[in-house]
Amino acid sequence: MAVRALYFEVKAYPKPGLVSFVDAGAHHDMNGETFYRSLFTLRHYFYQITKKGLITHSFEELKQIAIEAEQHMLEKTWGVNTHRGAIFALGIVCVSVIRLAQEKKQFTPLDVHRQILNDWPRHLKNHLGNPESHGALVRRKYKVIDAKHMAMHGYDLIFQLLPAFISLFVETQSLDTVCLFAYSELLLRMDDTNILHRKGKLGLNYAKNRTAKLLAIQCVKTRQKKALELHQVFSTMGISPGGVADLISVLLFLGQLFCEQLRDYPNLKKF
Template sequence: MPADALFGFLAAAATLWEVYAAPKPGLVDRFSSGAHKDMDFDLFVTSARSLAPQWREQARVGLEAVPPEKALTRLRENGLFMEKTMFSATGGINTHKGLIFILSLLLYGGGRCVAQKTPPAAVPLCHIASLPVRGCVAKELAPLRSSLPPRPLTHGEKLYLEHGVTGIRGEAEAGFPSLLHHGLPALKDALQRGSSFNDAALHCLLHLMLVGEDSNVMHRKGFLFWMEEYKQIVLDVLEQGSVFTTEGRSRLYSLDERFSSEGISPGGAADLLAATVFLHWCEETGSRFFE
């Protein structure tokens, strides 16, 4: 299988697996629509199917060894086309816009690894993925402190100005530390302990919820809630055993009920979960193809 096709397949599969994993607190999955009234499982599957043929284009940017300083332009052009495809498939509902940004960078990283004849292991892949967006916080967010644009600020821009939150821009520029140091170790640990992939994904999600700057949660429930109560209740599920104990699973189901009823949706963590699954499969499958 050509490298671009393999990477595209892994990205598409990770996108589908994220929505399939259940129960995810407040998020759309195969059990419920979570905190969302305008989305459901079928809509996410439709969106994922519309994007599936296009992921390989982002991997090709890396496979063609496009240097980081020129890669972002191509990735953005492809990404904008993917967004239009998504909105056309979903009737204008944003299901995967954040994930398009994240996976596009990771696909570039994977492709560039292969172009350099290096197995697409998580650490070098994430490092390369960060290079096209190095300096983006200083370029795109920092100027807001001295001059506001002639348009309404986005939620992310408001969070940066009010609380210094850099969100997914900061995560990507830093080389995806949440994936490398929290998501991927949690996923691997659960699998090594004999968990199903579904349960391993849920355990991974909880760890990502604990560390990621989730602007979705901040927007829906407030920055102080995210800083204090949100992290504590996620930590409580982990301390009670996560998916490995009866009590931990009970707390997880209760958390899903609460988030769904209160409109709390950790969509940023869901995107990071899909990205973590993609990284895991790159290491497990990609290395066999490209060593």
Template sequence: MEEKNRAHHWAEEAAKLAEESILTEAVLTPKPGLVDAKDSGSHKDMDIFTFLRSAVSLREGFKEMFLSGYHGGADLKELLKSLRPKGMDIEARMFEATKDINTHKGIIFSMGLLLAALGNHMSRSDYQKNQLPTFTEKDTEEVFQIIRSMTKGIIQSDFKNLNEKTLLTHGERLYKEYGFTGIRGEAEKGYPVLREKVLPVLREGGYKEQSYDSRLLDMLMILMSEVEDSNIVSRGGMESLQYVRRSADRFMKDGGMRNPTALEKLHEMNQDFVKRNLSPGGSADLLSLAVFLGKMENIL
């Protein structure tokens, strides 16, 4: 009974941290093309209040994701199967909260995987306290490895027989047209942009003299310069993806948020992206994961 209660404490804490991470990304300002506390970016059907309602609707489902991982055992492929209906339930709650506006479908997938992997990792831990532990780099890498094992073959499985289908989903169409694997591809590879780019920069500690929001905005720009963002491709094609990547890369090469004119540059980038109808939503989702893991490792 004590172990069961401890698992529920961990699940509560993990779901609360996931909610905090998503809310942190939502209110971070200014974010080019994205909904933030100042404007709606390239989105005409939602604003920051839509995002807040959406974010707080996810917590109970995220708790269930953690517990699914904790009780899921060693068969990680079966664990992934068990998560799909739970993910659909969370989506339904999101759509109810937002009146059918898709605010967080991408992060439900990625944060759900992360929480289930965290639960699975904690089920094998001899940690005895009710609060979640502070993660080491090794702990984080083990969670990424669980995600890789869970999602191995997901691209081949989810995108098979596309030529036989007449009605394609958003992700299927991009895969068929561009070979674009999107967030599934990121998951199957264990989120390399987080492992190899974002988290190492945060661990270096060179950002500690910067304000919290400046650190996060630089992390967002690193993500935008690297991620195969299906949100951008669906709005403007591959040329737009390359444009966003170049814009973010140039921002970082100019000093990122350390540049005295950084905020002005971000406002100009926002106006430009709105004009082009571009929104790097995939990068925003990955920023939420980075915040979650940064807080787990106590580097944010």
């Protein structure tokens, strides 16, 4: 389901500024084919990290599996970072889900949220990471919440959006519609460090203002049409909310877990 979530994310279109199978969005170094090669390398990663997560709580051992997955990804994409953020976020969620599933036959999104909060904050608090990474530099400069701190808070924003995300899919049966909804809500509610790194605070505020106007459109068809226009604008300006894309993947993973219709959606390839 984790790999399918990554496939769903790149398949959905439009997501203003982001890569899809239709076009490369704001990027010149990657496209849909790059993402496709990348996600195939991650099939073994999610199996390995969940298997290891059942037998050990050693953060260092799990981190090493993620580092190796990142290296395999970079080999297949010729050095392009397509899924580093997803390796981190989906890896965390997958491990917590499998641990929960070992204890309970049935569980709720709230159970998953609590499991993440139980599993990860104490480890992540002591994890320094790379202080020179784009995310770390942006966090220090703009005093925003980065991927690490989102995980430490149990991805509470994801769990706030999940019920509406599932309801909208059940209503529309449209991957494009629910991913555009998720894209818009996430961009408005978080400070995307990729946009901040590329375009600064002014660029992020511009992206949020344009996205707020998009989300205010009630008609789904009109919103999709305006999203296509915004996609061209963001792509030309170089605005690409990569952090948002990572969390869309997490929503798609949890959506499959708790929504049978999304899990069995017939128009999508199964991995």
